Amino acid sequence: MSDVVITGLGVVAPTGTSTEDFWRSALAGVCGVRRISRFDPGRYPVRYAGEVASFDPANSLDPRIVVQTDLWTQFALEATRQALASAALGPQCWDGCGDLGSFDVGVTTSAGSGGNAFGQREIEALWARGPRHVGPYQSIAWFYAASTGQISIGNTMRGPCAVVSSESAGGLDAVAHARLAVRRGCRVQVCGGTEAPISPYALTCQWRSGLLSERDDPQAYRPFAHDASGYVPGEGGAVLVLENAGHARARGVRALAAVAGHAATFTGPQQAVGDTDYWRHTSEATAAAIRLALQQARVPPTGIDAVFADGMAVPQADAAEITALRHALGPAFDRVPVTVVAAGLGRAYSAAGAFAVAAAVLALRDGVVPPTPGLTASEVAVPADVVTGAPRSGPLRHVLVLARGFGGFSSALVLTSATNSEGTTGRRRTP
Numbered sequence: 001m002s003d004v005v006i007t008g009l010g011v012v013a014p015t016g017t018s019t020e021d022f023w024r025s026a027l028a029g030v031c032g033v034r035r036i037s038r039f040d041p042g043r044y045p046v047r048y049a050g051e052v053a054s055f056d057p058a059n060s061l062d063p064r065i066v067v068q069t070d071l072w073t074q075f076a077l078e079a080t081r082q083a084l085a086s087a088a089l090g091p092q093c094w095d096g097c098g099d100l101g102s103f104d105v106g107v108t109t110s111a112g113s114g115g116n117a118f119g120q121r122e123i124e125a126l127w128a129r130g131p132r133h134v135g136p137y138q139s140i141a142w143f144y145a146a147s148t149g150q151i152s153i154g155n156t157m158r159g160p161c162a163v164v165s166s167e168s169a170g171g172l173d174a175v176a177h178a179r180l181a182v183r184r185g186c187r188v189q190v191c192g193g194t195e196a197p198i199s200p201y202a203l204t205c206q207w208r209s210g211l212l213s214e215r216d217d218p219q220a221y222r223p224f225a226h227d228a229s230g231y232v233p234g235e236g237g238a239v240l241v242l243e244n245a246g247h248a249r250a251r252g253v254r255a256l257a258a259v260a261g262h263a264a265t266f267t268g269p270q271q272a273v274g275d276t277d278y279w280r281h282t283s284e285a286t287a288a289a290i291r292l293a294l295q296q297a298r299v300p301p302t303g304i305d306a307v308f309a310d311g312m313a314v315p316q317a318d319a320a321e322i323t324a325l326r327h328a329l330g331p332a333f334d335r336v337p338v339t340v341v342a343a344g345l346g347r348a349y350s351a352a353g354a355f356a357v358a359a360a361v362l363a364l365r366d367g368v369v370p371p372t373p374g375l376t377a378s379e380v381a382v383p384a385d386v387v388t389g390a391p392r393s394g395p396l397r398h399v400l401v402l403a404r405g406f407g408g409f410s411s412a413l414v415l416t417s418a419t420n421s422e423g424t425t426g427r428r429r430t431p
Contacts, residue, residue, distance in 0.1 A: 004179045005255035005418070007248050008087025008241030010079035011358050012194070014050035014234060014345050019082060023362045026370040027391045031344040033218050033232055039200055045214040046207055048221075049198045050234030050346025068137035069150060070115025071235070072196035075351075076147035077154060079239035080190055084155070087241040088253055089188065091156045100247075106159030106186045107152045108178040109239075110170025110193035112349035115142035116202035151190060159186045167405025168310070169264065171238075171353025172413045176262035178242050187247045192357075193350035194237025206233060209406055211314055219374045221347070223311030223340040224318050226381040231313045234346020238358040257361045260398065260416040261297025263289045267408035276316070283320035283327075286404060289412040290328035297414040299398045301329040304336055304414075306369045308356040308401045311340030312347070315381075321402065322382045337369050339387040344373030353403035357413065360399045364417040368393045 011018065014032030015025035025032070032050050041047040057066045057074040060081060066074065084090045094102040119142035125133040140146055145163040152161050160181045164174045171193035178191035197206060206212055213220040213230035221232045248255055265285040294301065310321055326333050341359045342352050363369050369392040380386045397420045401413040 003245040003258050004182045004242055005245045005248055005258045006240050006361055007243055007253050007255055008083040008089065009238065009256060009358055009361060010082025010086065011238045012052055012055060012075045012079050013236040013355065014052050017052065017055050019086065019358070022358070026341055026344070026359055027368065029344065029371045029373045029389070031218060031373045033221060033344070033346055036198060038198060044203055044207070046203060046212045046232060047216055048218060048232045050232065050348065051198055052236045065150065065154065068141060069146065070118035070141045070196060072115060072194050073141070073147045073150050075194040075196060075235070075237050076109060076239060077150060079192065079194065079237060080151050080155065083190065083239045083241050088251070089241060094156055100187060102156045102158045104159055104187040105157040106161050106181055106189050107148045107157050108162045108164065108174045108181065108189060108191040109147045109151070110164045110166070110174040110350035110354070111144040111147065112165070112167055112170060112195055113197055113202060113205070114144050115146060116197055117199040118142055120199055120201040147194060157190065166264070166409040166411070167407055168347065168349050168352045169403045169405035169409035169411035170350035171355070171357065172262065172401060172403045172411040173264055175240065175242070175259060175357060175413060176264065179259045179262065182242055182244055187244050189242045190239060191242060192237060192239035193354040195348045195351040196235045197233050197349060198235055203233065211312065211406070213313065221313050221343050222375060223313040223343050223372065224382045224384070224386050225313070225375055225379045228313040228315050228318060228381070231347040234342065234348035234351070236345070236348060237351030238354040240357065255418040257364045257418055258416045259413070260299060261293040261295070261414040262412065263292030263296065264409070264411045265289045279316040279320040282317070282404065282408070282410065283324045285408070286321060286324035286402065286410040286412070287327040289410045290324065290400065293412040293414050297398070297416070299414055301332045303398050304329060304332065304400045305396045306363060306399045307336055307338045308360045308399060309338050309340050310402045310404045311342055312404065318382055321404070322384050325384070334385070336385060337387045337392050338384045339369055340372045341370060343375065353401065353411065356401045356403065357415070360401050360415050364396050364399060364415060367396050
């Protein structure tokens, strides 16, 4: 089977609303977590989040689309616009550039909770003023598949489309699903994940998990730290363009990276999150996912050059993740740098894995691993080489990306540098 490669990337994040701004911030260890500004968080135990403060959908989206979509879909549309531009693709290419048709291009996104803020606004209108004051777009804006649908319709993508819902593992699982679609014959897949879970209703739902940090501090999200106390929400996301390596080569576009292997496991929510058995089972499932992903990628444990970890910042969860890595990678894990980009973004659920994939792709491109924001070497509480303070340069061939979702989801993805994968020669082409 031909390699599946990544040829485009778009990012909307609390630390930057373009791919390169996001990457510069990641390398500098910038933290985009701030006190929540969209509503008064004073009555809530969680007061900090990674908000995308500088994004205005009116600057890049049709006003007719803005009024019928929630913020999470608007993030997805903007990230898609960026990703298509970087891949030198777009609706003008379907049925107009060579043999690529609109039925050869599909969409796969991940969704954790849908259009929270839009749904809350319409429900408030229902109870305050009655059903005649509920907008007609309520029926679609909150729905899990809204982003996939809007991307597909707006860009005339008529190929295989899907939505994946596996909580914070969804971003990785969406990439894997898109990769499978390409291997089955779909030449191009737009994939990724976005979230906008920062609204009163959404925050209330998240707080019930018992995993969020109630620390009143911008540095509340501290994965792998001695004082880790949980995570804070984040929003935004990333979108990638996947395509058949031969198709990319024929277009004269060089890949950013190749998707070499993936595996997902599921334990089910048999125990409460606070139980020791829950994290033991999660660790076993994560280790299994890593081993299976490495096997599919045909990469030995010694071949992994960096790990982009899930980093939940819940002490038991962090310990379980490191245990899984050590079991799966063995002695090789001692020399592997580990980083958690989410610490500077907030945990963006379905977008968390997409952010990590975006950072991993850029790391492979530039040969540098970004630091974990806000963490110093002396504060690291786990037996791992966690990158802190400054980025770490060096040759990168294969990187491992991890994501875990509340309820028993674990996902592992292996990415390979463009120069180490077959069929990725060519030149980067700008639109």
